[in-house]
Amino acid sequence: MTTTIVIKGEELYKKPEEIDHEDNDRQRLEKFRFLDKKKKRSKDEEAEHKELEDKVISKYMLSNGSLPKVFADTDLQRFASRIHEELASQYILDTPLKRILVDRVTSAWSMALSYERMFKLCKYKNDADGNFTWNCSNERTGYLKEVRKGIESANDQILRLTQALQNLVQPPIQVKATNAFFAQNQQVNQSVTPKDLDNVPGTENNAKTTA
Numbered sequence: 001m002t003t004t005i006v007i008k009g010e011e012l013y014k015k016p017e018e019i020d021h022e023d024n025d026r027q028r029l030e031k032f033r034f035l036d037k038k039k040k041r042s043k044d045e046e047a048e049h050k051e052l053e054d055k056v057i058s059k060y061m062l063s064n065g066s067l068p069k070v071f072a073d074t075d076l077q078r079f080a081s082r083i084h085e086e087l088a089s090q091y092i093l094d095t096p097l098k099r100i101l102v103d104r105v106t107s108a109w110s111m112a113l114s115y116e117r118m119f120k121l122c123k124y125k126n127d128a129d130g131n132f133t134w135n136c137s138n139e140r141t142g143y144l145k146e147v148r149k150g151i152e153s154a155n156d157q158i159l160r161l162t163q164a165l166q167n168l169v170q171p172p173i174q175v176k177a178t179n180a181f182f183a184q185n186q187q188v189n190q191s192v193t194p195k196d197l198d199n200v201p202g203t204e205n206n207a208k209t210t211a
Helices: 020-037 043-064 066-071 074-091 096-123 138-169
Strands: none
Touching (some): 020 043, 043 066, 043 096, 074 138, 096 138
16 A cells, blocks of 8 residues: 655744644654655665654554544445544544544444444345345354444444543533532421521411421
């Protein structure tokens, strides 16, 4: 597989808000571009060029969502790219953790579709007349059971990862009650005068009656 890297000129200049690893990435990119343009490289330069190429490709594959696409089924790759693009647009991948979570959600989605396909292909067999037959052998039933577990596991990953991503972007609000007047299911007898009013003038006529 050939990977083409498009490097924009502005990516070679340090930005004021750059942190250390971003500055390191930029310096590697500068050195890689310099060595890549050389027509003749020494043995040491060739080794350095290869090392820098690996690091630059890794950086761009992690930042643009290429990994989930690579591991998706061939006919699902374009859909995986689209899902990654939409999630990246919604959640703004400005931190490594966001990028990891969006990558994992995309991979979990393609995994779920792969298992769904396996389940469909193995569940029934149809002949030329359109009639369906079912293989009830222990081997086939056990295989379908495992595929079903794969579907449920992939769907569970999608739910947990998307929730983690949502919590990262918008943490849940936690409300802590500092003053609790009544406990849950506590009953209040309206006919009983509070004890703190026993000695207050004007409360003598409030009869304290209980059943």
